[in-house]
Amino acid sequence: MRHEQIETNSALMLVLILLVISVGGLVEIVPLFYINETIEKVDGVRPYTPLEIRGRDIYVREGCYLCHSQQIRPFRDEWLRYGHYSLAAESQYDHPFQWGSKRTGPDLARLGGKYSNHWHVQHLVAPRSVVPQSIMPNYPWLLDNDLDYTDVDGRMRALRVTGVPYSVTQAEYDANVQKYGQAIADQLDITKAQDSLLKQAREKDFDGFPGRITEMEALVAYLQVLGTMVDFTQYNEGYFVEFR
């Protein structure tokens, strides 16, 4: 076909443009839905507990992702600074994922256990009280606001639709017991969501206010679990190479 014919026929041109640009999407996005070979087979990755989900929602609500990524890339400098690169398996229950590439602040993918709960509370309320050079905003209201957890089971149901194995029926619960053990399976049970949220908050007291359950409680619970689910000492480095 001569290019004059395309250039002078705008309907044809439109169709051809659509065809060409859809190749990118078809090749890059569609296969992700059925190529499962790239998801590493590792133990330990589990869905978030109800308290952690609420924390994640607050993380998204506050726009933390605008300054923080959660994806350590397989580069030497990132390896030395942050630790092991992120695995696909580690974000399989993240909807939406928090990978990102905007790093005004450091990557948070392996944050869990790095700092104390007390530090997190202090840092979120007033970052400059612990890191004088910080440009991170203050989030004092996280400690003032009581956590609204009345709709947490609805949030779990929504995630369940996307394939996260929160259980409703006894059979699903039993499957989770098999896979994650009883303690975790209890926390993944939608019918007991509020109870297990309260239980985790009271036991761990992430915000340092034993009598209250604040938004800070949930956010810190979430931050403290980031990147801690896979025990990397169990795997040889060469193992992860084979999934790419």
Added chain:
Amino acid sequence: MSDNTNTPQPSGAVQTTGHAWDSDLQEYNNPLPRWWLWCFYGTVVFSILYWFIYPSWPVGNTWIKGFGTVEYTAVDKATGQEQGKEFRWNTRALLLEELGNAANDQQRKAMLAKVQAADYEQIAKDPKMMEFVRSVGKGLFGDNCAACHGRGGQGVVGMYPNLTDDDWLWGSSSDKIHETLVQGRKGFMPAFGQVLKPEQLDDVAEYVLTLSDEAPSSEDSERGKAIFQGQVGGCYYCHGADAKGIPSQGAANLTDKIWAIANVPAQKTLQDKKAVIKEFVAKGVNNTRVMPAWKDRLSPTDIKLLAVYVHQLGGAQ
């Protein structure tokens, strides 16, 4: 609108698109320059070569993995042996190659092995090793510790201890610092707000101030001493009868002029100094002063290196 023109161009001249605006405004129809076309064809050929070497198109439920390979060495964790391996090209294999082979990494690895093998005294005596510890330690400290202890290790009064002074809660030897890093520490002191009456808190605070010569001894401080050394307060149980602190408890030395938590130096009058001590003793410490454990986050060599680094920051020498 334009009119079609049939005015033929003289042969050899550039052709026009064949229409004219305002009777005479015409548009050239230049062919693409040769060099440009060849560059374009070149990129097409390049992309095909690229498909052969690197992972590219998805096919069915897998993908074309490419013929490129990477050689890397990785430690087999079961046997502790280093194994060389060749694997198809991907960014993870590339990372392992880089970690093992890059010229500065070879040097770094050799130096790390040396630090790991040496004992603390040997490291301290070897200027080259110390230089290495300082440069690598600074980075490790910045990434992992500075958020709490500050860039230079100066800490935040009341919250995170200063690592550059002479006052150590858990002991100043490299071994003790190493232990601190491996297992983490948790400061704990009971709250005395309910146990002691306000007058008793006053007296015991007065006594604490006499220990570091902040206040002269008085009747009040003598009463405080009885509380400190007796069953009522039982402070001696953790801080020691000489109040110099007991490192295995992480209890502070109260006889020096260095304060980790109660910000005495910032207060001007004796009354204010007493007030901050009173307030602290009434509240105690529980769950707020937590030093995380690093054994699962950092390698044994990194921890050893950091122990030496912290030791040389100044305070522990």
